[in-house]
Amino acid sequence: MILTLTASGGTPAEQVHDQIRGLITTGALAAGERLPSVRQLAGDLRVAPGTIAKVYKQLEEEQLVDTRIGSGTRVSRHASAISANVAHATRHLVDVAKRDGLDLDDVLQVIRVTW
Structure with a gap:
């Protein structure tokens, strides 16, 4: 999963949210596929882990991902890709x-x- 942050694209949280949401809705991330851990993605993007945790929580509230202790965050089976x-x-x-x-x-x- 390749994400990029820009200076003019909104807050880091907004950018990460929009990009992951886009990957899910276009089918680039399939149901059941595992997302990087909060720490891993935060380190890769050089943002605070709290930023990524906030994004994952928002995606979970939108029913796009499921987070389970011990198995990480995965794309929800309820998430549907666009045609x-x-x-x-x-x-x-x-x-x-x-x-x-x-x-x-x-x-x-x-x-x-x-x-």
Whole structure:
């Protein structure tokens, strides 16, 4: 699982949450797949373990992951991935939007109006 943090992408917790959520909903992380431990991911990203613990707790509240003492945090069997067609169209939209110089807020506004 490759996550990256940027200076302009929101708080570290928001960025980690959004990226893990994205990996789950696109199917890149499958049901039952184990996430890194809080300490491991915190060390890899150079953030406080409390930041990652907060993210895992939020993902658990969203029923995207299950945490069990002794077996770690795994993608929930209740988490569902979006269809391959939606994932492909989304990647294409993001590529075009970036090429045209739009930011996330611009793209979300377009989606809201179109919806």
